[in-house]
Amino acid sequence: MGGLEAGPVDLTEAAYAPWQKRVKALALLLIRGDKAQMNVDELRRGIEDLAPEDYERLGYYERWTRSIADILTEKGLFTAEELTVKMAEVEKRWQEQGPK
Amino acid sequence: MSHEDSHKDHAKEHQHSHGHPHPQQPDSEDEPYSHEQVMATALEELLSDKGLIAAGDMSSALDYWASKTPADGARLVARCWTDPAFAQRVGENVNAAAAELDMDIGTTPVVAITNTPDLHNVLVCTLCSCYPIGLLGESPGWYKSRAYRSRVVSEPRVVLAEFGTQISDETEVRVHDSTADLRYIVIPMRPEGTEELSEGELAEIVTRDCMIGTALAKGLEE
Amino acid sequence: MSRFKKGDTVHVRTDYPQGHARAPYFTRGHQGHIEQITGPYPNAEELAYGRRGAQEPLYRVRFRQQALWPSYQGSPHDTLVADLYEHWLNPGDRS
Numbered sequence: 001m002g003g004l005e006a007g008p009v010d011l012t013e014a015a016y017a018p019w020q021k022r023v024k025a026l027a028l029l030l031i032r033g034d035k036a037q038m039n040v041d042e043l044r045r046g047i048e049d050l051a052p053e054d055y056e057r058l059g060y061y062e063r064w065t066r067s068i069a070d071i072l073t074e075k076g077l078f079t080a081e082e083l084t085v086k087m088a089e090v091e092k093r094w095q096e097q098g099p100k
Numbered sequence: 101m102s103h104e105d106s107h108k109d110h111a112k113e114h115q116h117s118h119g120h121p122h123p124q125q126p127d128s129e130d131e132p133y134s135h136e137q138v139m140a141t142a143l144e145e146l147l148s149d150k151g152l153i154a155a156g157d158m159s160s161a162l163d164y165w166a167s168k169t170p171a172d173g174a175r176l177v178a179r180c181w182t183d184p185a186f187a188q189r190v191g192e193n194v195n196a197a198a199a200e201l202d203m204d205i206g207t208t209p210v211v212a213i214t215n216t217p218d219l220h221n222v223l224v225c226t227l228c229s230c231y232p233i234g235l236l237g238e239s240p241g242w243y244k245s246r247a248y249r250s251r252v253v254s255e256p257r258v259v260l261a262e263f264g265t266q267i268s269d270e271t272e273v274r275v276h277d278s279t280a281d282l283r284y285i286v287i288p289m290r291p292e293g294t295e296e297l298s299e300g301e302l303a304e305i306v307t308r309d310c311m312i313g314t315a316l317a318k319g320l321e322e
Numbered sequence: 323m324s325r326f327k328k329g330d331t332v333h334v335r336t337d338y339p340q341g342h343a344r345a346p347y348f349t350r351g352h353q354g355h356i357e358q359i360t361g362p363y364p365n366a367e368e369l370a371y372g373r374r375g376a377q378e379p380l381y382r383v384r385f386r387q388q389a390l391w392p393s394y395q396g397s398p399h400d401t402l403v404a405d406l407y408e409h410w411l412n413p414g415d416r417s
Binding site for chain 2: 346361384387391402405
Binding site: 033 | 143162244246249254
């Protein structure tokens with residue numbers, strides 16, 4: 001994105017939310033852990049491969065999440081269906097009990 | 101746009117797509133969670149179900165991140181300022197020099213680029229947001245932002261001014277775009293009037309931003 | 323073995339390949355000088371698709387800002403250094 005037009009840099013120092021830290025930790029495990037499943041270049045490619053409107057709309061760690069899901073699905077670690085089912089379970093639980 | 105802003109925008113959109121707001125969660129921030137937050141938790145649980153991550157893995161990864169702060173980078177810079185032989189070793193191999201100070205900065209090679217009166221260096225990664233995490237910890241939101249990554253390459257002096265940093269036109273401003281296998285750390289110039297400070301005191305004036313190059317190191321009295 | 327040495331003039335390919343490309347857009351078609359030779363590293367454009375990636379030198383290439391951006395407003399001394407894999411570089415014109 002170097003050289004594109006953009007507004008002033010927002011210098012707000014915001015702490016990262018717990019869920020953002022977990023995405024980062026998950027990425028570390030998947031890329032550098034004993035049971036590494038992907039590499040950082042795949043993570044980057046997965047971010048680039050997001051539809052332009054998704055890329056624009058999503059936050060930084062939301063893009064990471066989508067990329068990890070896409071890359072691991074592509075590698076056959078789980079199916080898109082398995083992820084959808086698990087997401088429905090998580091969302092149901094959060095609606096009942098709140099996010100952990 | 102910072103990633104925090106876009107996160108809020110997305111959360112709003114998420115509400116609309118469901119036609120109802122999510123119930124307020126007393127234990128979380130007021131914002132409802134996004135689709136990707138649900139996905140992130142689902143990924144963790146799915147990988148755990150499949151035995152691809154173990155129970156303690158997440159907490160040790162979280163601990164690793166929490167342990168990385170700019171204090172290590174600052175300690176390295178302060179040693180460079182007080183020990184020219186060490187500074188030379190940093191110039192040759194930052195990872196090995198950091199190990200002398202009992203820092204484990206990982207295996208990704210880090211290159212030190214040293215500011216001089218004639219040269220001011222500033223870091224960016226335009227393709228993603230590569231950053232010397234081992235020495236500086238988590239990168240700030242602005243380092244990841246579109247505004248910084250887009251503009252610092254084409255108008256670095258304007259961006260530096262937004263950080264309150266003015267560089268003389270006689271000094272070369274050199275932008276380093278770290279898009280591949282190397283990470284960088286800027287070794288700032290030691291401010292004048294700090295001759296009496298101890299190495300520990302010097303480390304305290306070395307801020308994260310002056311190791312990214314968006315700020316200059318300043319003496320204690322300023 | 324690296325094809326270029328420190329100080330050589332190089333020209334970044336003006337290519338827009340399908341898929342993951344690791345040369346920043348704004349460097350493509352521009353000429354710079356080899357600042358430092360590093361690596362070899364596996365080609366990240368291959369790694370991005372889960373392939374092994376052939377080892378190749380990675381160069382730190384220095385460009386004059388006024389050459390990259392026609393309307394550059396900073397000092398004429400200003401430069402930019404980008405990390406580029408060897409396959410993105412051709413020999414430049416002597417200058």
